Amino acid sequence: MTTTDTDGSEAHPRFAAALRELGLDDLHPRIRRFPDATRTAAEAAAALGCELSEICKSLIFAADGVPVLVLMDGSSRVDLDRVRGALGAEKVTRAKADVVRETTGYAIGGVPPFGHRTRTRVLADRSLLEHDTVWAAAGTPYTVFPMRPEDLVAHAGATLVDVRERTS
16 A cells, blocks of 8 residues: 655546645545555455445436435445435436546546536435544545545535435
8 A cells, every 4th residue: 555645646636636625635645545446345445454334435326317426335335215315306327437427527436525527416325424534535446535524525515314225
């Protein structure tokens, strides 16, 4: 594992710029880059040596055709019916890869919780708040960064909701 240079060069340039714009320059040295991909929550948790639930997944869905970002802990799945209810939408589906890239400016597996190409509605599942720190993608499938979940939700402009699948 390597940590970033202080200029944030390990992060995707768009994400590094977003950190500067948000006054989060102190986050640059905490970005970690791994030689192997961290594009899934399981890969990221294994690389970091943390619990799967400490990973924040940034997932793009289409709600009645409009992209929406859902932030979910790595050990949970999104319940599309609950997302539909939270948004008052008729239909919610997982967005295709081209829509994810067009909306966020990032490829699937590297989508950060903020710093996107376009402004989208953001939902964050309350399960993220169960941790002191969560790890999220820094714009590439090889980079992650840590943040207090409350701060992550605030910087993402997210609405807190309960949208994870319930386990029986």
